[in-house]
Amino acid sequence: MxxxxxxxxxxxxxxxxxxxxxxxxxxxxxxxxxxxxxxxxxxxxxxxxxxxxxxxxxxxxxxxxxxxxxxxxxxxxxxxxxxxxxxxxxxxxxxAFFVVDRTVGLLLDDGDDGDRGLDAVTLYRAGPHAFGDEGWQDFLTAAHQLLRVRTDHGPSAPVEAFFRVVDGLRRANGRTTVSAVLDRLAAARPVAEDHRARIAATGPPLVPxxxxxxxxxxxxxxxxxxxxxxxxxxxxxxxxxxxxxxxxxxxxxxxxxxxxxxxxxxxxxxxxxxxxxxxxxxxxxxxxxxxxxxxxxxxxxxxxxxxxxxxxxxxxxxxxxxxxxxxxxxxxxxxxxxxxxxxxxxxxxxxxx
Incomplete structure (x- = not known):
């Protein structure tokens, strides 16, 4: 019908x-x-x-x-x-998953939607246990600041804050379910820098x-x-x-x-x-x-x-x-x-x- x-x-x-x-x-x-x-x-x-x-x-x-x-x-x-x-x-x-999914989609967009989806699910399901409550909230907050349009500081500040959190979590999670995803996120810093620079240069995107x-x-x-x-x-x-x-x-x-x-x-x-x-x-x-x-x-x-x-x-x-x-x-x-x-x-x- x-x-x-x-x-x-x-x-x-x-x-x-x-x-x-x-x-x-x-x-x-x-x-x-x-x-x-x-x-x-x-x-x-x-x-x-x-x-x-x-x-x-x-x-x-x-x-x-x-x-x-x-x-x-x-x-x-x-x-x-x-x-x-x-x-x-x-x-x-x-x-919370929306933030994780959008972060993974931005930073790990290699054309394979299935891999990105698996990475987002892995972070969402295993992250709270692997990072602890405080670490999980730190990750969500830093990811949110990286993706949001408005920032109280310059375009590099959200990038610095996000990868500082990611690096700290990598050191604390050397052999866990999420360690491989954290490694891939850590390698995506140039993508994050381009994202913030683009917002600073052209303004908010049509679809935030x-x-x-x-x-x-x-x-x-x-x-x-x-x-x-x-x-x-x-x-x-x-x-x-x-x-x-x-x-x-x-x-x-x-x-x-x-x-x-x-x-x-x-x-x-x-x-x-x-x-x-x-x-x-x-x-x-x-x-x-x-x-x-x-x-x-x-x-x-x-x-x-x-x-x-x-x-x-x-x-x-x-x-x-x-x-x-x-x-x-x-x-x-x-x-x-x-x-x-x-x-x-x-x-x-x-x-x-």
């Missing part, structure tokens, strides 16, 4: 955005959610939510639904037979390495365009990152995957009820540790009420939401996709009874 049709709009919003400030952000996860709901169905659903929750808030957010006393409302919303089941998609990015919004929008468009080349019409909450040039970049990025035309309409979330079906990476989600399967399911539902919901990790495997797999880690694509089986939009008319 074609997931997005020419006369349908996909409403989108993000949660957990800290811009380039990833390691020191408020949450461990960046989430980008999208729904395919008619406006009248979404409005009727929100009227029902207000009736059940009885909050005077004009704009409902995740914390309204995540309170234990409203568990039954959450299950009604997300369960098979509920208003959004089969019409929602959530893309989750682990921020450390901003997760644009890659998740690309993934969202690919999801909803699967099954047909028709246009994908996005209704997205206003974001400073979504300039005309970057929206054009998204359209170019999805074209090789067979996606059709991408059309945009930017709105204020409070003025389009569909955009308020946003994901959450709020403090109520487990923090300061990589999200487990239960974390990801909680973003979209629960094993109990979404038995048909699946979580597909980036290596392509699909895991039923009801099965246990604590400690699941992301791989190359540095994200989990949380989705439910697609349903025909006509079925929405029967969802609110």
């Amino acid at each position: 074609t997931r997005s049709r020419g006369d349908e709009e996909i409403a989108c919003d993000e949660s957990g955005s800290d811009g380039e400030n990833l390691p020191a952000g408020n949450t461990d996860v960046f989430a980008h959610g999208s729904v395919r709901l008619r406006t009248d169905i979404a409005a009727e659903c929100f009227r029902e939510l207000r009736h059940r929750i009885r909050s005077p808030a004009e704009e409902y957010k995740a914390n309204h639904l995540l309170r234990e006393k409203h568990r039954a409302v959450l299950e009604w919303l997300l369960a098979p037979g509920g208003p959004v089941h089969g019409h929602a998609h959530v893309h989750l990015i682990d921020k 390495l450390l901003d997760p919004l644009l890659p998740t929008v690309v993934a969202t468009v690919r999801h909803w365009s699967a099954g047909g080349p028709g246009p994908v019409r996005l209704v997205h909450d206003r974001q400073n990152m979504l300039t005309p040039q970057r929206m054009a970049w998204v359209a170019e990025s999805v074209r090789p995957a067979g996606a059709g035309r991408v059309e945009w309409r930017l709105v204020e979330a409070r003025l389009d009820v569909r955009v308020q079906y946003r994901p959450t990476s709020s403090p109520e989600s487990p923090g300061r540790s990589p999200p487990t399967r239960s974390t990801a399911v909680a973003t979209h539902g629960s094993p109990r009420c979404c038995a048909r919901t699946s979580i597909r990790d980036p290596c392509g495997a699909t895991h039923p939401a009801g099965s246990g797999c604590a400690g699941m880690r992301p791989t190359r694509a540095c994200a989990w996709l949380v989705e439910t089986p697609q349903e025909d939009p006509a079925a929405q008319d029967h969802r609110l009874s």
Whole structure:
């Protein structure tokens, strides 16, 4: 079945955005959610939510639904037979892995995507144990400073700081799982110097390495365009990152995957009820540790009420939401996709009874 049709709009919003400030952000996860709901169905659903929750808030957010006393409302919303089941998609990015993946991608880009992916996974999985908590945080902080656009010092300062940390970790990890990756990073200093010099000379790139919004929008468009080349019409909450040039970049990025035309309409979330079906990476989600399967399911539902919901990790495997797999880690694509089986939009008319 074609997931997005020419006369349908996909409403989108993000949660957990800290811009380039990833390691020191408020949450461990960046989430980008999208729904395919008619406006009248979404409005009727929100009227029902207000009736059940009885909050005077004009704009409902995740914390309204995540309170234990409203568990039954959450299950009604997300369960098979509920208003959004089969019409929602959530893309989750682990921020720490995103930093590691982007660092490896910049410094070790030798044309072999598989090797770079393996290096990033090795660092992410073995680094915290091999480096210790302090060493791991030092590495993430130095990598973040190397990649981010803004720096409080000259272009060489982030390079010096990063390779000072890498050299220290190499001395302390002579024969560990990560030592070979550290050796390759240490040899990539000229690449890092070129990167900082280029930013100093030409200014910020169109797509900053450390901003997760644009890659998740690309993934969202690919999801909803699967099954047909028709246009994908996005209704997205206003974001400073979504300039005309970057929206054009998204359209170019999805074209090789067979996606059709991408059309945009930017709105204020409070003025389009569909955009308020946003994901959450709020403090109520487990923090300061990589999200487990239960974390990801909680973003979209629960094993109990979404038995048909699946979580597909980036290596392509699909895991039923009801099965246990604590400690699941992301791989190359540095994200989990949380989705439910697609349903025909006509079925929405029967969802609110």
